Amino acid sequence: MIKNEKIKAAEVNVTGVNGEALGVMATSEALKLAKELGVDLVCTSLYSSPPPCTLISSGKAKEAKQQEKKATRPAKIKEIRLTASIEEHDYETKKNQAQRILEGGDSVQFVVKMSGKEGPKAKELLEELLRDLKGIGQKKTGIQVSGKQAAVQVDPV
Known part of the structure; x- marks a missing residue:
């Protein structure tokens, strides 16, 4: 200019x-x-x-x-890693971190590491995160459960 x-x-x-x-x-x-x-x-x-x-x-x-x-700045995808057996305080911390990223205009990729038969628990955790972030983010991809991890990408509204 x-x-x-x-x-x-x-x-x-x-x-x-x-x-x-x-x-x-x-x-x-x-x-x-x-x-x-x-x-x-x-x-x-x-x-x-x-x-x-x-x-x-x-x-x-x-x-x-x-x-x-x-x-002109392209949106970035920031990854947040969790475990299927996460405690409430840690969950809140990760959720707040995701809110800040989404409000900044970047996308968030949630990745839940699983061991054993934690697939349903991981999917439930991601669904809860999507519900909590509904006002500021919308899921771009469905919840993908594969091997030892489950993932979902959330874009800012």
């Missing part, structure tokens, strides 16, 4: 604060107008001539940059 004096083009196509087209004008003139209104002149694309620029308040420009940064 290029703004104010960093815009090197001689002329820019300016859009006003409320979205109205102000037309093509010299960059110095556009900067003068931006200073008068107390806003920033932000270049939205460098691929056209003259480059389109918008008059945006400083707070909105920063917000737009953060949104752009957030949108």
